[in-house]
Amino acid sequence: MIKEAISKEEGLKLKHTQKSWLYVPATLLLAGAVTLAGCTSESNNAAGGGEKGASTLNGDSAATAAGIKGTIKVWDWDEAFLKKMVPEFNKRFPNVKVEYTVVNNGDYMQKLQSGIASGSDVPDVVLGEMNYRGQLFDLDILDNLEKAPYNFKRTELLDYLPSILTNSKGELVGVDQSITPAGLAYRRDLAKQYLGTDDPDALAKAIPDWNAFIEKGKKVQQESGGKVTMFASFDDAYRVIREQNSKPYVTGTTINLTDRLQLPLTTVFSMRDAGILGKYEAYTPGWNASFAKGDNIFYPMAPWSAKWNIAANDKDGIGRWGLIPAPGGSYTYGGTSVGVYKDSKNKDAAWAYINFAYMSDEGMAINYKEFGNMAGTKQFFEKHKDWIDAGTEYDKYFAGQNLNKTFVEKIVPTVKADPQTKYNAMVQTAYGSLYPLWMKDTSINVKTALEKLKSEVKNLAPEATIK
Template identity: 25%
Template sequence: MLAMSMATLVARPVFAQGTPMAVDPELSATISVWTWPNNDRTFTALMPAFNKVYPNITVNVQGFPNANSNYLNTVQRALLSGSGPDVAMIEINELALLRQRPQWVDLAAEPFNAGPLLEDFAGFAAENVKTDNGKIVALPKHTGPGAMFYRRDIFDEVGLSSEPDAVADTFATWDAFLSEGSKMIVPNERWMIANGLEILTVRMGQAGIGWFDADGNLQLDNPVIIDALDLIDQAGKAKLISPFSMWSPEWQSAFGKGQIATIMSGNWFGGLLKRAFAPNDAGKWGVSPVPADENGSRSWNYGGDFIGVLNTSKSKEAAWAFIHWLVTDDESLKQQYQNDDLYPAYLPAGSADWINFEDPYYGGQNVNTVFAEVQRTMKSWPLNTHDRLAGDAVQVAVDNVAKGVETPEQALETAEKRIMARL
């Protein structure tokens, strides 16, 4: 019998073949959810809608600062100690680090049967939540389809059309990005882009490569990365790149002051523009695809998050009810998009009226015509547990190249030494 049981385990299919679990709307339970700002505020605001479906499930939300520091450390301690919440979120840059932990409930198994459900999510996000043995550790919540946000008023001022289709044509290539971008520059007052790292992350995302290859080898010598550093070098010499450090007060305020003509970022950046960086600039911004790479790709992902259930949960059915509702329910996704510009990983939401509308902040543009195509065509890339370490080292390299402190070759060599010394 033991041998037969072991054979059954070994032969278990990658996904359970049943339909995803439906939870009794009258289920009564209390669950705890850990996340980071502003998801804690978002989840709390969603509770009235959730309780219309599950009136007897109480959700206690707790937020910990910064997904990659305090929150990450708190979750890791909980996993190691066998404690923690019923539900926890995972930021995309920490997914490789956390998904191998055995403390996550396998959502592919009975009674959850999430395997078939993953077919309804963006492919690269669905692929990332699976381990090599077919375990599903979380459900995709949001993605970060990327584009170029641009100031319509600055484009008009320098004599370039500010209409989205025209901008897409004008900035169809990286050579055009450098030449046409130079028209935006006012020395020491206005720049084309906010930070050189934008160029590198776009180029890597278009090609579907990470800091490490699928075998875990650091690949700073990848031709795509080298080419991107050369582009940053050219952009720096042409004074296209602002001197502001990412996320610094000066960087944040530059968008509302009209000091930055464009920024290449995930769709969620629009939420920051609307509610924090440039709330009084309705009508001044537009969205266009980024310049194409040599293969014609203009799609890339920048950001994303996931949400899973811990084995220590005493209310796994209620925990499943919450995460399944959160990432698939139309009202949930609608409110998250309207309140925070969080782009659903759930593909059916892409055709909803609430995500396809003429947005007054963008001068009446339906920006989902850009983001939906990016989500449809964006590539996956290998995630690695040391991605953040590599990213931090390369950020220094990018800044040094942009400022002319180091050549691209010198900067990448320095970054590689820093990374290898800490691995």
């Protein structure tokens, strides 16, 4: 249950009966939301002792909010979010001008580095998508949010988050745009036909570990004549198994790939050799189309996946899907950090924006309802049990299964995540260039693949020691 992921000293008592927490009717949100000006001093003391953390900003008076002034630059790739959130922010902070630029997430780091080099164009609010987050953190351009003027406490975050929001110096340099705990989405029709059940609890019991998953996959492969596989892609399996085996593997300039990836690669190669993985490459048109095609049973799934993967790719799939925890434990799937540029001239204003949009009651009433983003703070779950009781508009794709209840009770408690450095990003880049061949050429074994990966990482990081 979610309470296992929240430290005991916070005294949170989220019960087993809590329900989902993504999308709720606007009327419920407006009724349940506590505005920034309306939070009590008791709430402030519980979360910050009067310092300007997430909870104390909720308690700032209108006069204090009006006193925060300045112009801030925000770079974000979600234009719909900006168009909705910035006007709402300005209702609360009328003297902060937000100049936002829509930047494709694939171009973000290059544009940011160019701005730093020229010294002319760097945003005050900086986003760090997971694929390049470690590279961003190692640029050392983000402020430590546990120091003034922010005084945010990492203990306010869900317990697994600090490891992926701190830089190599141990400084907390971001908060979470939206938590991304992940399990497995599955096609109910195919599970019923080939695995004997489409019930989430029964299916999870039928595949308690990856050995059982592989054996079931062999049965599916045989009975379908090779037309149906368990995962659509080698990469789908790898991203799940790699992240659920999360542990630090970068120390200074030493990268221990053998210790980190031997087990995940061994498991995925066993799946490949058993013939239970599809031939798609993740996030290609063919992979997208496979959701509706019905030639694969399982896909990685975070809370955002219901909208962007399932509904977007299987428009006629109402009632067709289910969600279970992954065998062997939960993992993170994607995610974005949000931090403050350390040379910003308007740090108070930048923090006010981040706090309002991603952590405050008033901002989350919009963020949660409109965009499905869930705050990474313990306070969010403590204060909004009524929100958690509501279902999501995407539950209909899952035959009425309460997605958020599943995430809260069965997936969040076992989430782990790797600390991020520039070397983590390099490892992922090297892997991305290699896995398509690993998927197709069965003569390549784990030992050969791992050695090739080490060689590619060494090319990207010649100064590093690769083990």
